[in-house]
Amino acid sequence: MKDPGVVMVGGGLAAQRAAETLRRRGYEAPIRIVCAEPDPPYDRPPLSKQVLAGGAEDESVSYRPAWWYEEKGIELLLGVRAEALDPQARTVLLDCGVALEYGKLLIATGSGPRRLPFLDHANVHALRTLADARRLRAELVPGARLAIVGAGFIGQEVAATARHLGVEVTIIEALDTPLEPIVGAHLGRWFADLHLEEGVRVITGAMLESARGGERVEELILADGRRFECDAVVVGVGTAPATRWLRGSGLDEGGVHVDTCGRTGLPDVFAAGDACVPFDPRFGVHSRTEHWDAAAWQGAAAAKAMIGEYPGTPPLPSFWSDQYGMRIQCVGHPHLGDAVVLDGDPAERDFEALFTRSGVPVAGLAVGRPRSIPALRRRIEGSDRFAPEPKEEVA
Template sequence: MTDGIVIAGGGLAAQRAAETLRRAGYADGLRMVCAEPHPPYDRPPLSKEVLTSERRGDSIRFRADGWYVENEVDLLLGVRAAVLWPDERVLHLSDGSALRYDRLLIATGARPRELPTLAGYRNVSTLSSLNDALALRDVLASTARLVIIGAGFVGLEVAASARQLGAEVTMIESAPAPLSNVLGPVGGWFTDLHRFHGVHVITSTTVTAVEGDDRFRLLKLASGQEIRADHVLVGVGVSPDLDWLAGSALPTSGVPVDAEGRSQAEAIFAAGDAALTFDPQLARHVAGSHWERAARQGTRAARAMLGLATGEPPLESFWSDQYGIRINYLGHAPAADAYAVDGDMDATDFQVTYTREGRPVAVLLVGRPRELPQARKLMTNGGSLELLARN
């Protein structure tokens, strides 16, 4: 007798997998091992509405308690996947118990990277969970000066939310512009946007030293600048949250999977931020921390577990909201050798199409959510821009 399908992780990919399994008629045991004390919830609002409004934690839940009862999904809250024995098909949990699975989905997501220079200070935090967001909301209610280190999407969104709340915001980025590793020179547009809204954006520098006791007071930058602030949010990217796989023979740096979410280990699948998917454009397995990717991979892995068709793999895509502007991004711009801008960057109404040898490899839409279907068509079509224009 086994515990049926076990899902390690209780986020988006896990939730989608559970829903898909039950919808497809899977009727045996289904357990979700969730490290957090909260039932599965959606993360994008954490850097947006949860900070700027009194939005309660339960308003971002995927499903009410009744759904888990009706669908016989056994939610194990506040318990971590701790040790995996793949040969025995046994997952040991942090409470000392163990589950024997038929199939296992690894969906433990990613955790924020930390900066050693800032480790241990009480007024330094990261943003990944609901508890992090509620704590940051409290900080912003009483904090006048916020420093954000790292101008990735989460850092940019928190900057926008904190400005909306009236905080004084300084953003420090080691690259020449926000997102320049993803978007190239177009990243400079984000510098202009945030400066326009009053953010003090400092690029091409890093924090080299900190002064303070248990709370930092002063940051010293490689550029020679010194910054006094009340709180620092570190937003320098994420890494798959897989330390618990140590000793299992599966990699702790991300689980490579095929297009259906299968890992190389028997009966083990992975989805979402914990999984590395093969990108034909880049010709290698890549990590990703995107909502749509996690949602679709959770669904696909669940279908593959039941031997059902999964369809075409999804395009890489991401959205962000900053100062009321919707930003959409599809594909992989770093693979590009050219780009073209259509529209008015000053009016926050434009599209950037990235190409390699004339073929589209990525699209950035700013203030044009309605163009998303057309951009998807452009990317999935894979044809040249001239061909698309003629069609």
């Protein structure tokens, strides 16, 4: 019987890395990538930065040109959505009615933006896809009034890009300080001040209650009665794993738990990227990261595991954010820290922060200091209290 090969559901970073890894390591059976979007796999970080700013052609974010997939014998099923997984029949049901058989399956459907039910107007935007970036870009004209709901990293990057384009920006955040659950109140205030200095109106501790307008939102209304007129709205209130299609398959539709190699609890089914909740052997926890570095590593790791290779211990989680021409980088799990020590000058946007728990380094954040990250990483990796023995845990 013919080997049905590998099916990857979700044509983003994790799937791309997995496909490249398989072909590079001599895997010859069919590879099919099923992707709900019409575009071949592309890179998302530029969407809130260069693409939104109009400084990068849309095509420049593609990982590979179309001919590359042909040359490598990788079939792209674009504009096709997976609707269900049947692990007994070893098939994925597609919205075109086809039941696609797999030898091995990679779940790499990423995540989708959370929405607010009373904000579904024509000028309300989320930012996850190239199509989202194109739509939003058209609204960012000089003098336009943009309201950003949520001061997470996507909201903050959109604020920075919009300011660069001459847009009047208001950020509305429910927490008292942005990013407080991740970096703590002290650094959270630094992020709020950063945007204030750049001319952004930052409203914190504010519950958005309703919106006024017709087809387009004209005004946002807070629970305390304050009102903000706007021409466009970006909702950046977090994401949820795009795994609802797995309902009934036996896998967790709230994010697929995997071991360090991307294996799920189902035979020959792997998951990688934002859709998965991987096991971190250093900290002994399952933790979903939603960062580029993790999705890239996990995609390659799952591919190696599919062909019987051990991918090694996952690196510490890490991410970067670019705002106002400055790079912010983070490594480790800052939310696990109970203390933070700063070195440098936050007012000059030149500092690093070491997060510790009971005195043991668990994370580092560097602003304007890219060369600090390797040293911070070494300090965290050297803190053996959180790395007793690398544990393998299968979901």
